[in-house]
Amino acid sequence: MQFPSIDPVFLRIGPLQFRWYGLMYILGFIATYFILRGESARKRLSLSRDDIADLVFYGAMGVVLGGRLGYILFYNLGFYLTHPLRVFAVWEGGMSFHGGFLGVILAFVLFSRRRKVPFWTLIDMAALCAPVGLGLGRLGNFINGELYGRPTDVPWGMVFPNGGSQPRHPSQLYEAFLEGLVLFLIVRFAGRRSARTGVAAWSFVAGYGLFRFIIEFFREPDAQLGIFWGYLSMGQLLSLPMFLLGTFMVFRISRSNP
Template sequence: MNFPHIDPVIFSVGPLAVRWYGMMYLLGFLGGYFMMCHVVKLRNMPITKENISDLLFYAVLGVVLGGRFGYTLFYNTQYYLSHPLKILYVWEGGMSFHGGLIGVLIVLLVFCRMRHLDLLLLADVVVSAVPIGLFFGRIGNFINSELWGRVTDFPLGIVFPGGGPLPRHPSQLYEASLEGLLLFVLIYLLHRRGAARGVPAFCFLFLYGVFRFVIEFVRQPDEQLGFLWGGATMGQLLSAPMILFGLFGLIYLFRRNKT
């Protein structure tokens, strides 16, 4: 199957171009805002809409700055050291989820301290929205024809521009399905069933780490990195601590709530 021709620019007005990649981020943040408001109302949490809107503003900065600098640091350090201005060209792609996660975590820590809010409670709300952003972000990766998978004879294989003549796994769509849709459903069900404080947040870390680690087996490693220690990819190395941290967090909560 050949990659469908999708113009990365939705429309342009003079020198201003509205691109699908940016639109996906916008949809992700808007969807995340409404989801957080819904969860706060559903769980009757002591968090105001003003807190959510303020947090979203700072979270956007955390995602963009953390994601871009994370990609620069983890995936392509040498290139961006030689072309530092290219760090600002976010429309060309190149965002690290793990870097964005670190950025949002820093925002959460500072925000909770300044507003005197419970960190785990607010983290539970935030992780209900993250899969929405992940879903749209991975669709943006697909439209940009980036982060495609390894060569395959699987019927869903796609010949991507720049990916050579052989079909490859559409790993972006796999990630949109697992990290986006499935993870969203699972986290939302935890909220619907009144999961204890902190459980949705640690479940998110564990499940995202597992999904990403598995998908990396069919995702093409970044050309400038290739395979690293023990044949693992950078995505797997970054996801492993998430799995462990999420698992240990759930064990801690289970033991604490049991006593």
């Protein structure tokens, strides 16, 4: 199956180019705003619309700065040490979920302290937003023809423009489905079923860790890193602790006295 010919630029106005990947980020932040508004009302928090907008801004900065720094540290440190100015070339790609995850946590710690809102309440709310952004981001990866999967002979294997002549797993779509739609439903179910603070957040951590670990078996490893010990990718090394810790914390919170 040939990769569909999709122009990564959906709009050109003179020298300006608007890309699908950037649009996915914008849609993710817009969806986050409305989800946070709904969750704030449901939890009866005293957050105004301006407060919610500020919270989205904090989260966006955490995602972008943390994601970029995480990619540099976890995936390509040697390259950026020799080409330091390329650190700012974000249009070339290079974002890490795990770095963005840590960036959002730090951003929400700052927001929590400044606005006197319980940190874990904010993180539970963010956990419902994250799968939406992840799903949209993976669709952007698919449109760009990047982060494709390993060679395969399954009927839906695709020949990607930069992936050689072999059909490959459309692993971006696997991730959009599992880390996006399925994980959203899991976190929503966990947050609605349990009134205990932290269950939704840790359910997200465990679910993402599990899904990312599984999908990495189908995703092409980063060329500059390859496979560790002949079996595990960097994504799996970073995701396995998330699954183990998240699962442990969900059980611990669920068994604790209310």
